[in-house]
Amino acid sequence: MTAPLYDSLQRFADSDPLRLHMPGHKGRMDGLFRDTASIDFTELPPTGNLYTGEGPIADAEALFARAGGARDALFFTCGATQGIYTMLAAAVGRDGTLILDRGCHRSVYHGMALLDITPVYLQPPLLPGLGLPAPVSGESLEQALAEHPEASAVFLTSPSYYGVITDLRPLAEICRRHGVFLLVDQAHGAHFPFAGLPTAVEEGADLAVVSAHKTLPALGSSSILYVGHRAPWDRLRLKSLAQIFATTSPSYPILASIDLARASLEGTEDYRNAAALTLEFRDRIRRETPFRPMAEDDGISLDPCRLTVDTAAGGLSGTEADRLLREKNIYVEMADPTYLVAIITCRDTRADLERFLAALKALPAGTPLRHEDALPPAPVVRQRIRTAVFGHGEPAVLAEAAGRISAQFVAPYPPGIPVIAPGEEITEKHIAYLKNKSYNVSGKVSVIPQARKKEDLP
Ligand SMILES: Cc1ncc(COP(=O)(O)O)c(C=O)c1O
Missing domain, CATH: 3.90.100.10 (Orn/Lys/Arg decarboxylase, C-terminal domain)
Incomplete structure (x- = not known):
């Protein structure tokens, strides 16, 4: 297992340096922070510098780029949000026009506010019977590009919170034909390379951001920006933009956790096993409870590690199911009036999923609740x-x-x-x-x- 950044920090901590610099804890903290503090350094020759892109950080980034089939990879410590702002700054810039799926995360809207970007929305169709957004169609993208030749980039989200994956290849081809950049928010898909799924840049995106902390065994706020093979920006340009949107004191434990996550997963079956477990429990939830797990036979391509359960199909709103599960000390990622969304990773065990299933079985069921499938009315934009x-x-x-x-x-x-x-x-x-x-x-x-x-x- 090669983890250049994690190993370098550990070696440096073990060498007992006299730390007459920040952070003020000097590597000596109490309680649960004891081990983490020992590698919580600042920019020094053995630790490298995130934003000048040298030292063991650059080595760790290069290994991550290889894992994700990207030309380059940049680590961030302020979440996918930092990557989203960086992508928008690089590909659209101030006062530009962006074509984006209306269902994208609020950080994209915040990025547009910061950069004063003009949005052109693609209203995704609804998946019939599921009430969830379907992937954006090639026709709607072609139409938006024809109507807005001033747009410099297209921004899409895949997978969605519910686990729905967009086939990006044909959409990337359309973007290429029109000479615009394709940016992808793959925040929920950091585990894809370890589960045998392509990253967005492998499917043709120019830039794509993943939230390491969402689905990998990495610390909160960790994220990675993948750079596609044809993207015109070099790493220093991207890093100089990225640092505008972040602290000037990036956390080394967060950075090292990204490196360690990759090193511990490469060459293992951990995520394939997590996917197999998810598949098995989708089946058992379908057979053993009144609820309906989302599955590929719903005509969608689904993140193999996402357990999205339609509890409304069993007469219980997702929100109420969530409240009852919390009484049993079980916390899902998200609940809404229809669904519970559970994230399964390489760190979930069979016993964890048995516990979840047993709790689902104990929930009260009733007559199916249905929500009308309808798209929101078109937006009426009055102000930037x-x-x-x-x-x-x-x-x-x-x-x-x-x-x-x-x-x-x-x-x-x-x-x-x-x-x-x-x-x-x-x-x-x-x-x-x-x-x-x-x-x-x-x-x-x-x-x-x-x-x-x-x-x-x-
Ligand atoms: C689709 C999507 N994109 C981006 C983000 C922002 O990610 P982060 O919290 O890592 O900044 C989120 C957070 O929930 C998200 O769901």
Whole structure:
């Protein structure tokens, strides 16, 4: 097992250096932090420098790039969010235009606000019967590209939170033909190379970010930016952009945990075993409970390590199932009115899944609950996202806010697509859609203050 960064930090700690520098704990912390503190260094010759890209960090990044079939890989300590901002800064820049799937994570909207990017949304179709977004179609992408020749990049998310995988190859081909970059948020797919699945850059993306901490045995906030073979940016350009969006004191334990995760997984069957276990328990949940696990026979390509269970099919909302599971000290990744989403990794055991199954079996069941499959009404953009996000907001009751401009996201799960994003008008249609989704419309939202007339001013 070769882990250049982790090994180098450990060797340096073992050499008993006199640490007259940051961090202030000097490698001596109490309790559970004792071991971690010993490798929590700052930039020194034996530790390397993340943003100048040298030393053992660069060696560890090169090994990760090889694992993910990328030309290069950059480690980050501020989550996939840092990678998303970096991708947008590199491929779109300030004031550019981006074509993106409407269901992308809020960090993409935040990145667009920071860079004042103009969005062109691709509204994904719904998967019939599942109420979840389907992958974006090639036709809708072609159409958006034809209508917006000013766009410089396309941004897609795969896999989704629920585990739905988009076949990126044909979409990458379309982007290439139109001369635009393909950026992919593969935050939930960091384990793909270790489970035998292609990374987004292997499918033709120019840049793709993965959250190591979501599905690999790596510390919280760790992420990796993969650079595709044809991408025009060199690593120093990407690193110089990346550091704008992060701390100047990146955490060495976080960086080393990415290195150690790869080293401990390469050449093992750990994720293939996790996938086999997931498949087995999907089958058992289907046979032994009234609930319905999502499976490839739903006509979708699915992350083999995601256990998404439709509890509404057994008469119990995902949110209520989650509440009851928590009483048994069981915590899933996400719950919504229809689904429970459990992330399975190489660190879950058969006993863990038996415990989950036993708890599911003990949940009360009833008549299937069904939600109407409908896409949110089209967005009515009134302000640039940047203006809305960084402007002022005031509270208003959502049900009474028709005609007002939202200063926040309103995005019920499922499908997690923002019904209203910052800068968009709240219309009666949006309110009716949200009500139908059992969203609490009597709650408050933040809206842009209306321009007051001179005579109203105190
Ligand atoms: C699809 C997706 N992209 C990006 C992110 C941001 O990831 P991170 O928390 O690693 O910054 C998340 C977080 O949940 C996510 O679900």
